[in-house]
Amino acid sequence: MNDRSIAQILVGIDSNTVLSGARQIKTKLITELSRQGLSEEVKVIETGSIGPTNQGVVLGVFPGGELYANITEDEVEEFIQERFVKGRTYKKRLLAETLPEELRLQEYDSRKTQYYGRIVLDNCGRINPEDITEYIGVGGYEALGYVLKEKSPQEIISIVQDSGLRGRGGAGFPTGLKWSFTFREKRYPKYVICNADEGEPGTFKDRLIMEGDPHKIIEAMAIAGYAVEAETGYIYIRGEYKLSLERLQKAIAQAKEMGFLGNNIFGSDFNFDLQLKIGAGSYVCGEETALLSSLEGYRGEPRLKPPYPAQYGLKQQPTLINNVETLANIPAIILNGSQWFRHFGTENMPGTKVYTVLGHINRPGLIEVPIGITLREIIYDYAGGISSGKFKMAQIGGTAGDILPEQLLDVPLECQSLQELGHNLGSGALLIMNGTVSVADFLRSCMKFFVHESCGKCSVCRIGTSYLYEACDRLNRKEGYVDELKNMKDIATTLKLTAFCPLGQSVAQPVLSALKYFEEELKEGSNPNKKGKLPTREKSEGVFYYS
């Protein structure tokens, strides 16, 4: 390709910016550059998400590295004049000139900025996701080639185990261990499934990873297939994720064409076929056994574990199921080695985590930071601080996550430190709330979600979620029973200990943490004079009547 361009404009096109007119801006940029005779020198490239999600259309300009936001179509002409003809930064829409000194750190420092040191999101916002040659250009499919030519499945599994990578879907199970379980089973065919259901409200990291870098997922799944001896892979993706679906479809077609999928990949004996499966609107299908039920065409009801999918999964065959973000770490770990990976994050949980930071903050969006960073650092350094009022509480891990108060702002976000306090890191959604949100009202909306999404298979969850919703509703209207809080705690604990699947168990998280940290506020919702009625029993003509 004869590319004589000296500058590039990256237009971040993802599901958020498309709505703000990103495609029109891209077209306008191209026509305007052509009109001003700059098409040779300045290239316009479409990429995935660049980061900020509430700043309209975001552009990155290289080689300077500046970011511009909220550009409108009318401003394009002026922008090109200023930036490329006169050579000055377009101050009107400048978002970040270069990163401030204190945020630019050394290679292995414990903190990384949004735009340096990304592992999972390294290509998002930098390459065109719809062009496989760009992915190859930044080293794509190299890991797959290396693996097929020089490593055996056991060696790959050791690398992943040594790296200490843990699942990024919310459970945090050691990935290498999971791979070894599926490898051990010697019944064929085996399957690899990518869980791209992402139903947790507040989480959309997987969507942006798939939109920004679909080839990385494809490569990772092929590597996983080789490691566990599977020849078929499925990506189970939410029906609502239209753009991800389109980009993945294009990417799979391109990969097939180039021989990265199909038979005898890289001239080896390894064959791998990848298909997309679409979900139909159900939160519980993000749970791995419910996902399997859904793939087989049934109601997404979870199954008993053990046996685990590694032994009896899809169609009762050994199956490996991993989250999108977990898989996105694999190519980098293979190419750079497990010791490199361990430089990031903490001893117990190495690597980085992609967070979607939302709520009452100035810069909502997607960030990738090393594990171990605290909530305070995320809110005040990365997210630009609270947008109005004061910080009151944060819910980490989506609707099924714990609610953390101000006292816990300095706890490192990492599974061990949180587990010691009885909390869980979760999928990576951070919802920051100020004083305008009442705890009872918020809990009520969380419970409403679970009432709808409970599959109904086990009574504890089916009835428990309904009760918790009604209780929160009563507290919100200040009509709670005098022992409402005690009952809520009992039911939530019962759910945690006896629910059939992780959905039921995690319903307890927001309730128990709210009761732990915000008891005073919740108590205001109960009416001290309202006592529950005890059921009565009457016998009439040999029949007992209860009321």
Place this chain on the structure above:
Amino acid sequence: MATNIQETELTQEEKFQQLMKFIESNREKKGFLIPALHKAQEIFGYLPAEVREFVAEQMNIPVSTVMGVVTFYSFFRMNPVGKHNITVCMGTACYVRGAKKIVEAVENTLGIKPGETTEDRMFSLSIQRCLGACGLAPAIMIDHEVHGRMTPQKLEQVLELYK
């Protein structure tokens, strides 16, 4: 916006034909119920009793199993919806950013509550779980397009586009 123009052009007869062809061509595949229902909803707009029974018969599975799947997944609709379906996201991120006010605004402007359709069958309103557009909270979806950073004022303008 123009996603369902097909509906008015095919007769009922032809629609069933199309659906049958789709099921026939995929008969070998196991676990094909959900994609078949997706296709049926695409052709008919929703899944009335006769379509559900048709699918059950063609795929040789009990109607009760089809019902079980249709009622489980929120995508599938058993009642006809208006020409334009407005979905307001009530996920936690949108809720915290005022999604309730948007629902009230729709109720006031169009006079329908969640689950209802307007008299002239132009609009219907439903509440949905998280759409994954949390960066643009509060978000609504009209047909297949997501509209973010919604306010009651903006809502009026957006609705005009669909009239």
